[in-house]
Amino acid sequence: MIDFGFALTPSATLQIDNLDNKLFEQLRNIEPDVAKCMACGSCTASCSAGNYTELNLRKVILSLQRGREQDTLNSLKSCMLCGKCNIVCPRGINTRHLILSICKVYNI
Amino acid sequence: MMRERFLSGYDSFVLPFMIGMAFILVYCIAGMIKVIMQLNKEDKIKLAKSLFYPANAFKNLRDIFADCIFHVKIWKRNKLLGYMHSSIAFGWLMLIVIGHIETWIYIPQRSGLLYYPVFFRYFMSVESYTLRGSFFFFLMDFFLLMVLSGIFLAIFKRFRSKILGMRRTTKLTLLDYIGLYSLWAIFPLRLISEGFTAGISGGSFLTIPVNWLFANFLSKPENFDYTWWAYSIVLGVFFIVLPFTRYMHIPAEILLIPMKNAGIKVRHPRKGMALAQLYSCSSCGLCIDACPMGTQKKNLKDSTVYLVRQIKRRNETRTREISDKCLMCGKCAAICPVGVAACDLRLAVREEQKCNIHGDYTYLKSVVPDLNKQNDRGEDKVLYYAGCMSSLTPVISRSVVKILDKAGVNYELMDKDGSICCGRPLLLAGKKEEAEALIAKNREIIHNSGATTLLVSCAICYKIFSEEYSLEGIKVIHYTEYFESLAKQGKITLTKGSSRYVYHDPCELGRGCGIYDAPREAISRIGELVPAEKEKKDSICCGGSIGSLTLSYTERGHITQYAVNNLIINTPDKIVTACPLCLKTFSKYSDVKVIDFAEALSQQME
Ligand code: SF4
Ligand code: SF4
Ligand code: SF4
Ligand code: SF4
DSSP: OOOOSOOSSOOOOOOGGGOOOHHHHHHHHHOGGGGGOOOOOHHHHHOSGGGTSOOOHHHHHHHHHTTOGGGTGGGGGGOOOOOHHHHHOTTOOOHHHHHHHHHHHTTO | OEEESOSSOOOGGGHHHHHHHHHHHHHHHHHHHHHHHHSOHHHHHHHHHHHHSHHHHHHHHHHHIIIIISOHHHHHHOHHHHHHHHHHHHHHHHHHHHHHHHHHHHOGGGTTOSSTTTTHHHHEEESSOOHHHHHHHHHHHHHHHHHHHHHHHHHHHHHOGGGGTOSOOOOOOHHHHHHHHHHHHHHHHHHHHHHHHHHHHOOOTTHHHHHHHHHHHOSOGGGHHHHHHHHHHHHHHHHHHGGGSGGGHHHHHHHHHHHHHTTOOOOSSSSTHHHHHHHHOOOOOHHHHHOGGGGSGGGGGGSHHHHHHHHHHTOHHHHHHHHHHOOOOOHHHHHOSSOOOHHHHHHHHHHHOOOOOOOOOGGGGGOOOOOOOOOTTOOOOEEEEOOGGGGGOHHHHHHHHHHHHHHTOOEEESOTTOOOOOSHHHHHTTOHHHHHHHHHHHHHHHHHTTOSEEEEOOHHHHHHHHHHOOOTTOEEEEHHHHHHHHHHTTSSOBOOOSOEEEEOOOTTTHHHHOOOHHHHHHHHHHSEEEOOSSOGGGOOOOSOOTTOSSOOHHHHHHHHHHHHHHHGGGOOSEEEESSHHHHHHHHHHOSSEEEEHHHHHHHTBO
């Protein structure tokens, strides 16, 4: 990569070898649909809590897949379980239950 | 004239009956004490009030008779099924009561013995018929015939349940079968025994012919000892297996009815009120047919009767699965003849799930919606809460605003810059504490707004606002009722068009809050209202309910399709709903146009 001498965000390069996705596999076991997410962001766009906080379900799912859960996990606490993300998800993911399962597996 | 045949007034054949009777009495009394002890203090006081205030006590008695003896609710569903239940219950009760009266009249010194009235015909012999005696004989035979006819229907139903208006019945357990067969056997055996002895003890139109038959076919009438033994044994067996079978609902309901009337709620999935309900379930299976999840065969075992069974068996995994799947549409609870509060039980299971997830809503502190706090003119002010779901269906709030403007109402929008969820979804997920946080915040906003009326257009919000918010001095009203009243008062003018509408009762609004008529009246003003196949109390959930935690997208789709088919049976032009979630859900699957209630009205508004 060309180094321009500045960057907007810190490097997000993944070291696949160091990736610890045990928890994510566990999550996938009970919530297989999480693999269906195509990161479209519809959930985030419709989120009730997202109006007031950093909560971004799309980002949460991505960060879990990348084993960087610490970046986003805490934001889930502001979810009101309103279920709007569930209605809009074009992949038919039961996001509401996914959120509950994430909390269980990642123990937040 | 009657005389005792035995000086002792006892024969060892009564033993099986007595053992069974003693067992069931002890069991029921212990169970009753257990249930009452498990109630919290507040509920105990409520129950005591319900039992001892004369007006309440009268109501309890009336309900016990209507529900346990005459089975009024079942009559309303299906006459034959109603006859089956009430003939057995009422006939049996009368046999017991008249048996006691007979004993008390003819041989008062024996009236303290439990078995005596039951086996009265064995112990007595008749010397001469009197009018009074014949009257009793007639009554006893009459009620025996009544019970027998009910039993006959029950046997018939086992094999042909469709005729009695049921598609599916419950799978019975082994003990249920033992109870069932002994129940079937009790009264035919009673007939044979009393028939056998009718030559000595007397009888009437039923027992005397039986006696003649036996006299002609069987040479030795002394053999009747065996039939009395058999009669006593099946009674004993029935009583002993009773607590472990569906028939436990008979005694349990007698306790449940006063508890229900006292307004006691389920607080724990296995204790107190829940325990009384678990035992009151008769496994009748009506809830299986009622449940919309049953559109897919694999979900049949997730209906309420199986929930009851799994809770009783303490199968935690299944209990949880069943509880999490349910749409909380309340249809099974509305149909249940004994009043098992299916949703409350499931909610109690959900609430019990211990996990360390705690929502954190401190961020709401800084949310201050820009509301015109002053209501200085001192007039009525309507605060309209569209609800978070409505942001996915903006047509609703647009139409509401249009109507409010037209009617010249003094109103303000509570959540124009984004809503804070009403808390009902959290509550339904079993997160009461978290829901409280949202409730507190919304309550604060509402109170600060100076509003006198809170108008909501979402059925889900309406339910929680009217039940959990306790907004003193502020009237909570759903837009269906509000707009109907505006139309009635002439504040808006609706013109009748040529469209045919069908109205879908959202679960939370219909069964949840009992609003069925206002929306229908309003729709009748703008066009022709055609009925759905099943509606009002029997309406079918749209499938989108936030009540279910685990139902998948495809499973929900099947339910939605089923609900749409139910609505379009009379070929309407438009389906009208009064809930943003129903609107969103139906729109995906229906070929017939689905529109919101406010939208429908505003289209026909002058
Ligand atoms: S359920 Fe949670 S994540 Fe989904 S839209 Fe509602 S607040 Fe956002
Ligand atoms: S809406 Fe569904 S597919 Fe899109 S990002 Fe959210 S979870 Fe993924
Ligand atoms: S829950 Fe009610 S409707 Fe269902 S089987 Fe039991 S008694 Fe019948
Ligand atoms: S509440 Fe509705 S979805 Fe749940 S079991 Fe009863 S009928 Fe089925």
